[in-house]
Amino acid sequence: MSIWEYANPRRFMATSTAVLPWVWTAAAVLCATGLIWGFFFTPEDYRMGYSVKIIYLHVPSAFIAINAWFMMLVASLIWLVRRHHVSALAARAAAPIGLVMTAVALLTGAIWGKPMWGTYWEWDPRLTAFLILGLFYLGYIALWSAIEAADQAADLTSILCLVGTVFAVLSRYAAHFWNQGLHQGASLSLDAEENVADVFWLPLVVSLAGFVLLFIALVLVRTRTEIRRRRIQALAARERLA
């Protein structure tokens, strides 16, 4: 039993049918717990007041926005090396989700930034790098939708994803070089001595887990949609030939 068995679309469909309700339930429970806990049952920050609560939307969506791209990178590599169609379709499925999460992170950041920094937008390196990440998502999605031949589209977008990753990382460092930042340091990291205080940290981790599961559920649904679309196209083609 290896993970590559799920490269078979039929196998993938069967497993994802069984798993999907559980993922949805867990995602809903965790998101609801994390957000309700965070919004109503945590104290206000002594400096930021009630506006600290947007962190429960902002940090998870930013986390997903960045990691969705890494998931696309891994899926693209698998497609280029092993030619598994499910992998290419999963990469395609993840891109719009990543774009939406980028937009959510930027929007919640802007809403938070107005009372705290006194501005909706600041050309801060982190903000700039995020905006650039959004542009990369846009280009990736545009290339997918522009090419009609499915395998060719998967190949070209995979190459774009690999090259784009290098340039997205370069852009991030270029942005840090270019301007000094206003954004606070990482809210969550494994090696930091002090993260945000525990009262904020626990609901944040819960809603983060909820967002990860939500992302997985959305990717599964969109991949299933793509597989079904492929099947319909194949049936239509067979119909025309007959």
Add this chain to the structure above:
Amino acid sequence: MIALLLRDLRLAIRAGGGFGLGLAFFLILATLVPLAVGPQPDLLAPIAPGILWLGALLACLLSLDRIFALDLDDGSLDLLATAPLPLEGVAATKALAHWLTTGLPLAIAGPALSLLLFMPAPAVPWLGLSLLLGTPALSWIGTFGAALTVGLRRGSLLLSLLVLPLYIPTLVFGAEVVRRGAEGLSPATPLALLAGITLGCIGLLPFATAAALRINLK
């Protein structure tokens, strides 16, 4: 490779392949900016480095879709793909030809146009040097983008959407060199980073370009 380079250069110069088009665009942009924001030197001088770099970048973008599209239309791209020269070599040669016909003239014209925008005198040589070092990266990245979109109808609009985000690091470091030069600071760090990006693009991107071409020609 040399034969291909000479052929591309000849085509670009004689057959109206866009040689000079980028240069004219650059000139028009440098003329339009003062008309848009006003002719005061204290207004134009601080934004001149950014405007000139942005102009060079957009001028480079103009002629990108011609790199492979014409060769695909008349079938010579298929011949090149089956020729003994590896496709990576074709990609690198095409990028070099694009740079010689677009990037190099821009790098030479840039310092002259900086007079129109009242750029501080100490920054002018830095503008020339940063364009000289940075425009090859623009050509190599652009060739990669052109290879991705070569088979597409309406590919040129998509091409700019794909290529412009990839241009960001080059633009940041290139404009930073000139800005530091204008303020009298040492531009060595961004200059080294800019050169690093260019060398990395020249060394690695032809492989990605060739891979994209192979997929498109399949």
